[in-house]
Amino acid sequence: MDNTVLKIEEFYASYGDGDMVKNISLDIERNKVHAIMGPSGCGKTTFMRCINRMHELTPNSSVKGKMFLNGFDIYQMNPIDLRRKIGMVFQRPNPFPTMSIYDNVISGYILNGIRLSKQEKDNIVETSLKNAAIWDEVKDVLHRKGTFLSGGQQQRLCIARGLAMKPDVLLLDEPTSALDPKATAKIEELMIELKGKVTIILVTHNIAQAARVSDYTAFIYLGELIEYGPSDKLFTVPKDKRTEEYLTGKFG
Numbered sequence: 001m002d003n004t005v006l007k008i009e010e011f012y013a014s015y016g017d018g019d020m021v022k023n024i025s026l027d028i029e030r031n032k033v034h035a036i037m038g039p040s041g042c043g044k045t046t047f048m049r050c051i052n053r054m055h056e057l058t059p060n061s062s063v064k065g066k067m068f069l070n071g072f073d074i075y076q077m078n079p080i081d082l083r084r085k086i087g088m089v090f091q092r093p094n095p096f097p098t099m100s101i102y103d104n105v106i107s108g109y110i111l112n113g114i115r116l117s118k119q120e121k122d123n124i125v126e127t128s129l130k131n132a133a134i135w136d137e138v139k140d141v142l143h144r145k146g147t148f149l150s151g152g153q154q155q156r157l158c159i160a161r162g163l164a165m166k167p168d169v170l171l172l173d174e175p176t177s178a179l180d181p182k183a184t185a186k187i188e189e190l191m192i193e194l195k196g197k198v199t200i201i202l203v204t205h206n207i208a209q210a211a212r213v214s215d216y217t218a219f220i221y222l223g224e225l226i227e228y229g230p231s232d233k234l235f236t237v238p239k240d241k242r243t244e245e246y247l248t249g250k251f252g
Contacts, residue, residue, distance in 0.1 A: 005030040005168055005199045006051070011065035013043075013050050015058065020046040022223040023065075028169075033191055033200045035214035035231065037207060039251065043223035044203045048171050051201065052086040053079045069168065084108065087162030088171040092178045093154035095146030095161070102142040104157055105129060108165045124164050131197065132160035133190050152183025159190065163198065170194070172202045176209065188213050207247060211235050219243045 006028035013021035020043045028034055036044045049055040050063055053074065067074040074082060095104045105125045109116055116124070125142065129135040134156040138149070146157050155175060162170050172191070176184040191200055191213045204210050210217050211231060218228040219242075227234060227243045238244045245251055 003030045004028065005070060006201075007066075007068040007071075009066040009068075011047075011050065011063070011067060013046050013055055013063045014061065015046075016060045020223050021050065024220075024225045026218065026225065026228060028199060028201065029216065030168075030199050031195050031197075032215040033195050033202060033213050035210035035217045036201065036203045036220060037205060037210050037217060037246075038220040039246070040205060042220050044220045045173055046223075047220065048088075048173055048201065048203050051169070051171060052083050052088055054088070080112065084112075084165045085167050086169045086171060087165060087167040088173065089155070089158050089162050089175050091174040093151055093158055095149075095154050095157050097145065097147050099146060100143045101129075101138050101146050101149070101157060104146045105160050105164050107161060128160040128164040129157075131163050131194065132156045133186065133193070134160060150183070152179050152186060155179060155183070155187060156190065159187075159194075163194075167198060169199045169201060172200060174203055174205070176204075176206075184209075207235075219246060221246070 004027045008024055008026040011021060011024045012019055024047065036048065038044050046055060051067065055061050055063065069085060096107055099107060102125050103110065105128050106121055126135060129138060134153060137153060146154060149157060176187050188209065191202065194200060202214065214231045216229065217231045217234045219226045221242055227238060227240045234243065235247065238247060
């Protein structure tokens, strides 16, 4: 059985006249952590935003090539349906400031007009917060605002919100860059735990983090996929000289 959840074929993305992503082909295996790393401005966040079609919300943007989620062409799907199947967590924690912790978790259902019974809501909230390893910290304050939490807790709340829609893939864009080392360690542990439930694609410029948490790593440079493979091999015996130079700090 093919274990590919996401198949990307000869994919390009551009703003105006400039290609930010150039001819990337990649198979993403289900229930693994896949790191995408590279220096700032190399196209890794643009590439990630193409996976859930947020790229097209930017004026003068265009894409070329194919992406398939479970065999279905992403660019033929309704974008709202797609974003239920491919969740995203951003660089800075962004719980909805006017919503309680409880409503933040089920906000995807609220905003999409999906009606749920009280029992269904309670179950989704508890399961999602447990999966994001924050239930015990917030179970007695569910009706307080999400912004009342610490930065690390807010980011785990955002992960719970992403998990609540039961996505196939969860995109994490530099999810620990605004967090202290202790909060970062919790998010890293969480990524490893979550891969049994969801495929994770992590964009990071933190080489050590990619080595710690990922099963596979892609190195992108100037919009091109330079190398992709099992993390233990890529970090110890990279095939491309540019990968080696990036890993040893010669650029980036």
